Amino acid sequence: MRVVFMRNDYEASLAKLIERYRRQIVLKEIGLEKQVKLSSSRIVIIGCGANGSSIAELLVRAGVGYIRLIDRDFVEEKDLHRVRLYTEKDSYRATPKALALAEKLREINSSATIEAVVDNVSGDNVLNYVKDVDLIIDGSDNLELRFLINEASVETGIPWIMMGVERWFGMVKFIKPGSTACLRCFMKEPSTRTINVCEVFGVVNIAPALTTSIGASLVLKYLLGLEVESDLIMVNGLKLTIDKIHVNRLNDCPVCVKKEYRFLGKPSGDINIYCGVDAIEIKPSKEQFINLEHAVEKLRNMNVKRIADNIVFLETSGLKIMLFTDGKMVIYGTIDVEQAKKIYSEIMMKLMD
Numbered sequence: 570m571r572v573v574f575m576r577n578d579y580e581a582s583l584a585k586l587i588e589r590y591r592r593q594i595v596l597k598e599i600g601l602e603k604q605v606k607l608s609s610s611r612i613v614i615i616g617c618g619a620n621g622s623s624i625a626e627l628l629v630r631a632g633v634g635y636i637r638l639i640d641r642d643f644v645e646e647k648d649l650h651r652v653r654l655y656t657e658k659d660s661y662r663a664t665p666k667a668l669a670l671a672e673k674l675r676e677i678n679s680s681a682t683i684e685a686v687v688d689n690v691s692g693d694n695v696l697n698y699v700k701d702v703d704l705i706i707d708g709s710d711n712l713e714l715r716f717l718i719n720e721a722s723v724e725t726g727i728p729w730i731m732m733g734v735e736r737w738f739g740m741v742k743f744i745k746p747g748s749t750a751c752l753r754c755f756m757k758e759p760s761t762r763t764i765n766v767c768e769v770f771g772v773v774n775i776a777p778a779l780t781t782s783i784g785a786s787l788v789l790k791y792l793l794g795l796e797v798e799s800d801l802i803m804v805n806g807l808k809l810t811i812d813k814i815h816v817n818r819l820n821d822c823p824v825c826v827k828k829e830y831r832f833l834g835k836p837s838g839d840i841n842i843y844c845g846v847d848a849i850e851i852k853p854s855k856e857q858f859i860n861l862e863h864a865v866e867k868l869r870n871m872n873v874k875r876i877a878d879n880i881v882f883l884e885t886s887g888l889k890i891m892l893f894t895d896g897k898m899v900i901y902g903t904i905d906v907e908q909a910k911k912i913y914s915e916i917m918m919k920l921m922d
């Protein structure tokens with residue numbers, strides 16, 4: 570009897586899948602078998618800003634079965650002009666981007682498994698986040714993070730899609746270790762000075778829209794087992810042109826040939842500056858557990874609210890702060906380390922009162 574039940578159950582879910590994706594399944598490049606393959610595919614999107622959010626929507630609608638979303642920031646009003654899916658309510662509530670996006674994706678496709686992680690991806694945690702997926706997607710706006718993803722991809726052998734946008738322009742590349750040029754084959758690593766400059770460029774929302782449509786095409790082709798071009802694809806949203814540039818592998822590439830990693834494995838410090846968003850992350854010097862119910866009570870004069878199981882949000886001195894159960898704090902609106910350290914100590918003192 571059990572076998573009959575499982576068979577009926579399987580047939581019912583297959584019938585549902587055929588109904589939902591019939592206009593994809595009818596395509597000769599897809600068909601039922603590959604649509605089922607998509608539903609068992611696993612991806613991670615690192616960064617849930619304009620690129621991450623937009624490509625996530627396309628992929629969850631197309632039927633990708635498992636999506637892990639990682640982002641360290643919350644939704645702000647200044648994001649809304651270019652970041653798809655987020656709303657004024659998300660910015661008013663200061664919802665972490667990964668959680669806001671996960672909620673929207675689950676509403677779009679309840680069959681997909683969506684995992685949301687609020688964290689800063691760094692040299693000492695990136696492998697944990699990428700090791701069990703089929704493809705890594707770069708949704709970051711951060712050059713150092715792209716080089717870290719590149720090294721993690723080479724180390725694990727898992728391919729990745731690089732995407733970058735600026736003003737009206739975007740670039741996309743599929744990178745498969747051992748087969749295509751890696752990021753380091755055609756781009757020099759940023760200098761320490763560049764990493765610390767934290768430049769912010771303007772961007773029009775059509776740049777991520779165009780760029781992520783191309784990125785999603787590469788993702789789907791890879792997951793469907795179709796041929797994927799490895800050219801660097803440049804899209805110009807002002808002139809409305811798309812150019813493909815072939816890039817060769819470097820014979821002596823320090824990353825994909827020599828496996829000399831500059832970012833992977835590098836421990837993140839106790840104090841980290843987040844580029845582009847003017848924020849400082851401070852970790853406790855020893856392991857901690859913060860009872861957040863207790864924290865909400867103790868910090869009640871600081872507009873405190875619980876925004877996730879492991880995070881409370883609060884405001885003090887005109888700055889917005891995320892406090893995590895492990896004692897980590899991210900202080901937004903400043904890159905003044907001394908000011909951030911002072912605020913960290915003050916809040917910790919209040920919690921110990």
Ligand SMILES: [Zn+2]
Pocket residue numbers: 750751752753754818819822823824825826
């Ligand atoms: Zn290389």
